[in-house]
Protein backbone atom coordinates (compact mmCIF):
# COMPACT_ATOMS: atom_id res chain seq x y z
CA UNK A 311 0.00 0.00 0.00
CA UNK A 312 1.30 3.44 -0.90
CA UNK A 313 1.34 5.81 2.02
CA UNK A 314 0.97 9.44 1.06
CA UNK A 315 3.45 11.45 3.08
CA UNK A 316 1.50 14.70 3.04
CA UNK A 317 0.29 15.69 6.48
CA UNK A 318 -3.49 15.79 6.68
CA UNK A 319 -3.40 19.42 7.84
CA UNK A 320 -1.27 20.30 4.81
CA UNK A 321 -3.90 18.69 2.58
CA UNK A 322 -6.56 20.74 4.34
CA UNK A 323 -4.48 23.87 3.87
CA UNK A 324 -3.81 23.15 0.20
CA UNK A 325 -7.48 22.53 -0.40
CA UNK A 326 -8.34 25.99 1.01
CA UNK A 327 -6.90 27.72 -2.04
CA UNK A 328 -8.00 27.91 -5.61
CA UNK A 329 -5.40 25.88 -7.46
CA UNK A 330 -7.52 25.00 -10.46
CA UNK A 331 -5.16 26.77 -12.87
CA UNK A 332 -1.97 24.99 -11.77
CA UNK A 333 -2.70 21.46 -13.00
CA UNK A 334 -0.23 20.51 -15.74
CA UNK A 335 2.03 23.50 -15.07
CA UNK A 336 5.72 22.90 -14.50
CA UNK A 337 7.63 23.61 -11.31
CA UNK A 338 11.41 23.31 -11.24
CA UNK A 339 12.83 22.92 -7.73
CA UNK A 340 16.56 23.20 -7.06
CA UNK A 341 17.59 20.92 -4.20
CA UNK A 342 14.25 19.15 -4.64
CA UNK A 343 15.61 15.81 -3.41
CA UNK A 344 15.61 16.67 0.29
CA UNK A 345 13.91 18.59 3.12
CA UNK A 346 11.76 21.57 2.17
CA UNK A 347 12.41 21.13 -1.55
CA UNK A 348 11.27 17.50 -1.48
CA UNK A 349 8.16 18.30 0.58
CA UNK A 350 7.37 21.09 -1.89
CA UNK A 351 7.74 18.56 -4.71
CA UNK A 352 5.18 16.38 -2.94
CA UNK A 353 2.77 19.31 -2.71
CA UNK A 354 3.29 20.04 -6.40
CA UNK A 355 2.56 16.39 -7.26
CA UNK A 356 -0.55 16.54 -5.11
CA UNK A 357 -1.62 19.60 -7.12
CA UNK A 358 -0.97 17.62 -10.33
CA UNK A 359 1.84 19.87 -11.48
CA UNK A 360 4.75 18.59 -13.56
CA UNK A 361 7.81 18.50 -11.32
CA UNK A 362 11.46 18.83 -12.25
CA UNK A 363 13.87 18.11 -9.44
CA UNK A 364 17.25 19.74 -10.04
CA UNK A 365 19.86 18.18 -7.82
CA UNK A 366 23.58 17.60 -7.64
CA UNK A 367 23.56 13.85 -7.10
CA UNK A 368 22.14 11.44 -9.68
CA UNK A 369 21.62 8.80 -6.97
CA UNK A 370 19.85 11.05 -4.47
CA UNK A 371 17.80 12.53 -7.29
CA UNK A 372 16.69 9.13 -8.57
CA UNK A 373 15.75 8.05 -5.04
CA UNK A 374 13.61 11.16 -4.65
CA UNK A 375 11.93 10.60 -8.01
CA UNK A 376 11.23 6.99 -7.08
CA UNK A 377 9.61 8.01 -3.79
CA UNK A 378 7.41 10.56 -5.55
CA UNK A 379 6.42 7.97 -8.12
CA UNK A 380 5.47 5.53 -5.35
CA UNK A 381 3.42 8.15 -3.55
CA UNK A 382 1.89 9.66 -6.69
CA UNK A 383 1.89 6.97 -9.42
CA UNK A 384 0.25 9.33 -11.92
CA UNK A 385 2.78 12.10 -11.38
CA UNK A 386 5.00 13.61 -14.07
CA UNK A 387 8.36 13.97 -12.34
CA UNK A 388 11.80 14.26 -13.83
CA UNK A 389 15.38 14.72 -12.70
CA UNK A 390 17.95 17.21 -13.94
CA UNK A 391 21.49 17.46 -12.64
CA UNK A 392 22.63 20.79 -11.26
CA UNK A 393 25.38 21.80 -8.88
CA UNK A 394 24.78 25.35 -7.70
CA UNK A 395 28.41 25.80 -6.69
CA UNK A 396 29.83 24.99 -10.15
CA UNK A 397 29.59 27.43 -13.02
CA UNK A 398 29.93 24.75 -15.71
CA UNK A 399 27.15 22.67 -14.15
CA UNK A 400 24.81 25.70 -14.17
CA UNK A 401 25.74 26.40 -17.81
CA UNK A 402 25.02 22.78 -18.81
CA UNK A 403 21.73 22.89 -16.95
CA UNK A 404 20.59 26.07 -18.68
CA UNK A 405 21.73 24.81 -22.08
CA UNK A 406 19.67 21.66 -21.58
CA UNK A 407 16.59 23.70 -20.68
CA UNK A 408 17.04 25.79 -23.82
CA UNK A 409 17.87 22.89 -26.16
CA UNK A 410 14.92 20.83 -24.95
CA UNK A 411 12.70 23.93 -24.84
CA UNK A 412 11.57 23.01 -21.35
CA UNK A 413 8.59 25.04 -20.31
CA UNK A 414 8.77 26.51 -16.79
CA UNK A 415 5.95 28.06 -14.82
CA UNK A 416 7.56 28.14 -11.38
CA UNK A 417 11.30 28.22 -10.69
CA UNK A 418 11.99 27.57 -7.02
CA UNK A 419 15.51 28.47 -5.90
CA UNK A 420 15.53 26.26 -2.82
CA UNK A 421 18.94 24.53 -2.82
CA UNK A 422 21.17 25.69 -0.02
CA UNK A 423 23.85 24.84 2.49
CA UNK A 424 24.22 25.99 6.08
CA UNK A 425 27.25 26.79 8.23
CA UNK A 426 29.95 24.93 6.31
CA UNK A 427 33.62 25.24 7.24
CA UNK A 428 35.41 27.94 5.27
CA UNK A 429 36.23 26.71 1.79
CA UNK A 430 37.01 28.41 -1.50
CA UNK A 431 35.59 26.85 -4.64
CA UNK A 432 35.97 28.42 -8.08
CA UNK A 433 37.30 31.60 -6.45
CA UNK A 434 34.30 32.04 -4.19
CA UNK A 435 33.49 31.12 -0.61
CA UNK A 436 31.37 27.96 -0.76
CA UNK A 437 28.33 28.99 1.33
CA UNK A 438 27.90 32.31 -0.47
CA UNK A 439 28.63 30.61 -3.77
CA UNK A 440 25.98 27.89 -3.34
CA UNK A 441 23.30 30.02 -1.73
CA UNK A 442 23.73 33.26 -3.67
CA UNK A 443 26.09 33.12 -6.67
CA UNK A 444 24.43 29.90 -7.89
CA UNK A 445 20.98 31.52 -8.18
CA UNK A 446 22.62 34.73 -9.47
CA UNK A 447 24.41 32.92 -12.34
CA UNK A 448 21.39 30.76 -13.08
CA UNK A 449 19.17 33.83 -13.41
CA UNK A 450 21.77 35.63 -15.53
CA UNK A 451 21.86 32.73 -17.98
CA UNK A 452 18.16 31.88 -17.96
CA UNK A 453 16.35 35.20 -17.77
CA UNK A 454 16.20 35.92 -21.52
CA UNK A 455 14.78 32.45 -22.10
CA UNK A 456 12.14 32.99 -19.39
CA UNK A 457 11.19 36.26 -21.09
CA UNK A 458 10.86 34.47 -24.43
CA UNK A 459 8.38 32.02 -22.92
CA UNK A 460 6.05 35.02 -22.63
CA UNK A 461 3.52 33.42 -20.26
CA UNK A 462 3.46 34.16 -16.53
CA UNK A 463 6.41 32.68 -14.64
CA UNK A 464 7.07 32.75 -10.93
CA UNK A 465 10.63 32.80 -9.65
CA UNK A 466 11.00 32.11 -5.94
CA UNK A 467 14.09 32.74 -3.82
CA UNK A 468 14.72 31.24 -0.39
CA UNK A 469 15.91 33.45 2.42
CA UNK A 470 15.94 32.81 6.15
CA UNK A 471 15.32 34.62 9.40
CA UNK A 472 19.11 34.36 9.67
CA UNK A 473 19.25 37.22 7.14
CA UNK A 474 18.30 39.56 9.99
CA UNK A 475 21.73 38.97 11.53
CA UNK A 476 23.70 39.54 8.34
CA UNK A 477 26.46 42.14 8.38
CA UNK A 478 24.78 43.84 5.43
CA UNK A 479 27.66 45.33 3.53
CA UNK A 480 29.43 44.74 0.25
CA UNK A 481 31.97 42.43 1.93
CA UNK A 482 29.23 39.79 2.26
CA UNK A 483 30.10 38.68 -1.28
CA UNK A 484 33.67 37.70 -0.49
CA UNK A 485 34.08 36.79 3.18
CA UNK A 486 37.54 36.13 4.55
CA UNK A 487 38.40 33.14 6.73
CA UNK A 488 37.89 35.33 9.80
CA UNK A 489 34.16 35.66 9.14
CA UNK A 490 32.28 33.09 11.23
CA UNK A 491 30.29 30.22 9.73
CA UNK A 492 27.05 31.71 11.04
CA UNK A 493 27.75 35.16 9.61
CA UNK A 494 28.58 33.68 6.20
CA UNK A 495 25.26 31.83 6.20
CA UNK A 496 23.30 34.89 7.39
CA UNK A 497 24.99 37.02 4.73
CA UNK A 498 24.23 34.53 1.97
CA UNK A 499 20.55 34.57 2.87
CA UNK A 500 20.41 38.38 2.89
CA UNK A 501 22.11 38.32 -0.52
CA UNK A 502 19.25 36.11 -1.78
CA UNK A 503 16.85 38.78 -0.58
CA UNK A 504 18.86 41.44 -2.42
CA UNK A 505 18.70 39.35 -5.61
CA UNK A 506 14.94 39.01 -5.25
CA UNK A 507 14.52 42.73 -4.58
CA UNK A 508 16.66 43.78 -7.56
CA UNK A 509 14.87 41.52 -10.00
CA UNK A 510 11.44 42.43 -8.67
CA UNK A 511 12.15 46.13 -9.05
CA UNK A 512 13.85 45.98 -12.42
CA UNK A 513 12.23 43.17 -14.37
CA UNK A 514 8.78 44.34 -15.39
CA UNK A 515 8.06 41.44 -17.72
CA UNK A 516 6.15 38.16 -17.66
CA UNK A 517 8.34 37.03 -14.74
CA UNK A 518 7.19 37.56 -11.18
CA UNK A 519 9.39 37.38 -8.13
CA UNK A 520 8.80 36.04 -4.64
CA UNK A 521 10.88 35.55 -1.53
CA UNK A 522 10.21 32.87 1.06
CA UNK A 523 11.60 31.72 4.37
CA UNK A 524 10.60 28.47 6.09
CA UNK A 525 11.01 29.57 9.70
CA UNK A 526 13.18 27.04 11.51
CA UNK A 527 12.67 23.38 10.76
CA UNK A 528 14.54 20.12 11.34
CA UNK A 529 16.06 18.95 8.05
CA UNK A 530 19.35 17.46 6.85
CA UNK A 531 20.64 21.03 6.46
CA UNK A 532 22.06 20.90 9.97
CA UNK A 533 23.58 17.40 9.91
CA UNK A 534 25.41 18.28 6.68
CA UNK A 535 27.07 21.23 8.40
CA UNK A 536 28.28 19.47 11.56
CA UNK A 537 30.30 16.30 12.07
CA UNK A 538 29.57 16.14 15.80
CA UNK A 539 26.75 13.57 16.07
CA UNK A 540 25.83 14.59 19.62
CA UNK A 541 25.38 18.20 18.56
CA UNK A 542 23.31 17.15 15.54
CA UNK A 543 21.08 14.96 17.75
CA UNK A 544 20.67 17.85 20.18
CA UNK A 545 19.70 20.20 17.34
CA UNK A 546 17.21 17.63 15.98
CA UNK A 547 15.61 17.31 19.42
CA UNK A 548 15.42 21.07 19.80
CA UNK A 549 13.84 21.40 16.36
CA UNK A 550 11.19 18.82 17.21
CA UNK A 551 10.10 20.88 20.21
CA UNK A 552 10.64 24.44 19.06
CA UNK A 553 10.82 24.31 15.26
CA UNK A 554 8.17 24.50 12.59
CA UNK A 555 7.14 21.05 11.37
CA UNK A 556 8.59 20.35 7.92
CA UNK A 557 5.16 20.03 6.32
CA UNK A 558 4.24 23.53 7.54
CA UNK A 559 7.59 25.11 6.66
CA UNK A 560 7.20 23.88 3.12
CA UNK A 561 3.82 25.51 2.49
CA UNK A 562 5.23 28.85 1.32
CA UNK A 563 5.50 27.52 -2.20
CA UNK A 564 1.77 26.79 -2.13
CA UNK A 565 1.07 30.45 -1.32
CA UNK A 566 3.22 31.54 -4.25
CA UNK A 567 1.56 29.15 -6.66
CA UNK A 568 -1.88 30.03 -5.43
CA UNK A 569 -1.32 33.74 -5.55
CA UNK A 570 -1.16 34.28 -9.28
CA UNK A 571 -0.73 37.93 -10.14
CA UNK A 572 0.93 39.41 -7.04
CA UNK A 573 4.64 39.76 -7.56
CA UNK A 574 7.06 40.97 -4.90
CA UNK A 575 5.65 39.19 -1.86
CA UNK A 576 7.70 37.65 0.91
CA UNK A 577 6.13 34.58 2.52
CA UNK A 578 7.04 32.76 5.70
CA UNK A 579 5.87 31.98 9.23
CA UNK A 580 5.32 34.90 11.55
CA UNK A 581 4.84 33.29 14.99
CA UNK A 582 7.52 33.00 17.70
CA UNK A 583 10.09 35.40 16.17
CA UNK A 584 9.14 34.15 12.68
CA UNK A 585 10.22 30.60 13.55
CA UNK A 586 6.85 28.90 13.43
CA UNK A 587 3.45 28.93 11.84
CA UNK A 588 1.74 28.90 8.48
CA UNK A 589 3.22 31.12 5.76
CA UNK A 590 1.96 34.67 5.80
CA UNK A 591 3.12 37.82 4.06
CA UNK A 592 6.25 38.92 5.93
CA UNK A 593 7.77 42.35 6.31
CA UNK A 594 10.81 41.71 8.44
CA UNK A 595 13.46 42.33 5.78
CA UNK A 596 11.95 45.53 4.41
CA UNK A 597 14.59 47.87 5.81
CA UNK A 598 17.61 45.84 4.79
CA UNK A 599 18.25 46.71 1.15
CA UNK A 600 20.67 49.62 1.33
CA UNK A 601 23.34 48.28 -1.03
CA UNK A 602 21.30 46.76 -3.85
CA UNK A 603 22.95 48.37 -6.88
CA UNK A 604 26.44 47.98 -5.43
CA UNK A 605 25.88 44.30 -4.69
CA UNK A 606 24.57 43.53 -8.14
CA UNK A 607 27.38 45.49 -9.81
CA UNK A 608 30.01 43.67 -7.75
CA UNK A 609 28.36 40.32 -8.48
CA UNK A 610 28.61 41.10 -12.18
CA UNK A 611 32.32 41.79 -11.78
CA UNK A 612 32.94 38.68 -9.70
CA UNK A 613 31.07 36.27 -11.96
CA UNK A 614 31.48 37.90 -15.37
CA UNK A 615 27.69 37.63 -15.86
CA UNK A 616 25.32 40.54 -16.21
CA UNK A 617 22.10 39.78 -14.38
CA UNK A 618 19.82 41.60 -16.81
CA UNK A 619 19.85 44.34 -19.41
CA UNK A 620 17.82 47.19 -18.00
Ligand SMILES: NC(=O)c1ccc[n+]([C@@H]2O[C@H](COP(=O)([O-])OP(=O)(O)OC[C@H]3O[C@@H](n4cnc5c(N)ncnc54)[C@H](OP(=O)(O)O)[C@@H]3O)[C@@H](O)[C@H]2O)c1
Nearest residue numbers: 341344345346393394395420421422470526527529530531
Ligand atom coordinates in the same frame (compact mmCIF):
# COMPACT_ATOMS: atom_id res chain seq x y z
N1 LIG B 1 15.77 24.12 7.65
C1 LIG B 1 15.65 25.37 8.10
O1 LIG B 1 15.36 25.64 9.29
C2 LIG B 1 15.88 26.52 7.16
C3 LIG B 1 15.73 27.81 7.67
C4 LIG B 1 15.90 28.88 6.82
C5 LIG B 1 16.20 28.67 5.49
N2 LIG B 1 16.33 27.40 5.02
C6 LIG B 1 16.67 27.24 3.59
O2 LIG B 1 15.81 26.30 3.00
C7 LIG B 1 16.45 25.68 1.88
C8 LIG B 1 16.28 24.19 1.92
O3 LIG B 1 16.97 23.67 3.06
P1 LIG B 1 16.49 22.38 3.86
O4 LIG B 1 16.33 22.81 5.27
O5 LIG B 1 15.39 21.70 3.18
O6 LIG B 1 17.85 21.50 3.82
P2 LIG B 1 18.24 20.16 3.05
O7 LIG B 1 17.29 19.09 3.38
O8 LIG B 1 19.67 19.95 3.31
O9 LIG B 1 18.02 20.57 1.53
C9 LIG B 1 18.95 21.38 0.86
C10 LIG B 1 18.94 20.98 -0.59
O10 LIG B 1 19.90 21.79 -1.28
C11 LIG B 1 20.73 20.92 -2.02
N3 LIG B 1 22.05 21.48 -2.28
C12 LIG B 1 23.02 21.84 -1.41
N4 LIG B 1 24.10 22.25 -2.07
C13 LIG B 1 23.82 22.16 -3.39
C14 LIG B 1 24.54 22.43 -4.57
N5 LIG B 1 25.81 22.87 -4.55
N6 LIG B 1 23.94 22.22 -5.76
C15 LIG B 1 22.67 21.75 -5.82
N7 LIG B 1 21.95 21.46 -4.74
C16 LIG B 1 22.52 21.65 -3.53
C17 LIG B 1 20.84 19.66 -1.17
O11 LIG B 1 21.35 18.61 -1.94
P3 LIG B 1 22.05 17.33 -1.25
O12 LIG B 1 20.94 16.45 -0.77
O13 LIG B 1 22.85 16.77 -2.34
O14 LIG B 1 22.88 17.86 -0.10
C18 LIG B 1 19.39 19.52 -0.78
O15 LIG B 1 18.67 18.95 -1.84
C19 LIG B 1 17.91 26.14 1.95
O16 LIG B 1 18.10 27.20 1.02
C20 LIG B 1 18.05 26.68 3.37
O17 LIG B 1 19.04 27.68 3.48
C21 LIG B 1 16.17 26.32 5.82
